[in-house]
Amino acid sequence: MKKGLLSGIILVAIGAFVIYWAIDHSPNASIGEKVNDLLEEDAYRMSEAWYYTSLVAGSVIALLGIRNLLKS
Numbered sequence: 001m002k003k004g005l006l007s008g009i010i011l012v013a014i015g016a017f018v019i020y021w022a023i024d025h026s027p028n029a030s031i032g033e034k035v036n037d038l039l040e041e042d043a044y045r046m047s048e049a050w051y052y053t054s055l056v057a058g059s060v061i062a063l064l065g066i067r068n069l070l071k072s
Contacts, residue, residue, distance in 0.1 A: 008068030015062025022046065022054035 025046045029037070037043035046054065 002072045004068045004072035008065045008070075008072060010064050011065025011068060013065075015058045015060070015065055018058030018061060020055055022051055022058060025051075027051050 002026060025044050027045050028051075034045075037045065051064050
């Protein structure tokens, strides 16, 4: 497997995971999710600054991965 192809796949996977993590732990959760968080011990919500930072970083990482995939 080519190095560019492998690095592209890895970067897309990391970028997609960061975006998923940010959306799953969004500070803009519905009231039902926030009440459920109160009942769970390990519940976690991001601050707005980290939420948007994670979305941008995940998008950039995924786009770099797509670029590597297209170049290989």
